[in-house]
Amino acid sequence: MRKEECxxxxxxxxxxxxxxxxxAYLDTDEPELYENLESVFVECNKHLxxxxxxxxxxxxxxxxxxxFEDMNTEEDADAIxxxxxxxxxxxxxxxxxNKFYFHEVIGFEIEDQRLxxxxxxxxxxxxxxxxxxxxxxxxxxxxxxxxDHFLVKIDRENKKVIMNLPEGLVEMxx
Numbered sequence: 001m002r003k004e005e006c007x008x009x010x011x012x013x014x015x016x017x018x019x020x021x022x023x024a025y026l027d028t029d030e031p032e033l034y035e036n037l038e039s040v041f042v043e044c045n046k047h048l049x050x051x052x053x054x055x056x057x058x059x060x061x062x063x064x065x066x067x068f069e070d071m072n073t074e075e076d077a078d079a080i081x082x083x084x085x086x087x088x089x090x091x092x093x094x095x096x097x098n099k100f101y102f103h104e105v106i107g108f109e110i111e112d113q114r115l116x117x118x119x120x121x122x123x124x125x126x127x128x129x130x131x132x133x134x135x136x137x138x139x140x141x142x143x144x145x146x147x148d149h150f151l152v153k154i155d156r157e158n159k160k161v162i163m164n165l166p167e168g169l170v171e172m173x174x
Contacts, residue, residue, distance in 0.1 A: 006086035
């Protein structure tokens with residue numbers, strides 16, 4: 001399995017017992033969706049390795065207590081401490097309406113209700129306080145804030161993100 005075919009679920013945060021159990025921090029708003037997984041991919045040396053789950057349960061809201069098959073000691077748990085965990089993209093719950101996954105809108109055209117189509121979304125920058133669409137218009141790169149108030153519609157059928165942006169925002173780039 002390649003990383004591009006997966007989504008980041010969280011990371012192995014700490015040991016839970018001296019019998020190889022671990023706590024994985026889940027980077028999700030709905031951790032209960034991932035309580036009964038059969039397996040996950042753990043990133044080991046930049047490769048995704050399948051780990052099969054013997055049993056798991058939610059622990060303090062954002063953590064999943066996991067007992068992996070063939071992991072019985074503290075040393076086994078130490079070997080994967082801090083490693084990221086992934087699941088195949090096919091396991092993401094489908095979103096509808098104006099809810100979307102960041103990876104889903106890459107390649108969509110972006111349209112302003114006033115100006116029309118003004119570029120293509122090439123990436124999403126979520127390292128800032130406010131996530132931003134990185135939009136390409138020819139050679140010009142624009143950063144468009146992903147604010148719910150500006151978002152009119154996610155048109156999955158026509159691969160468009162339709163927005164009502166403040167006057168001057170797009171024009172300052174062009």
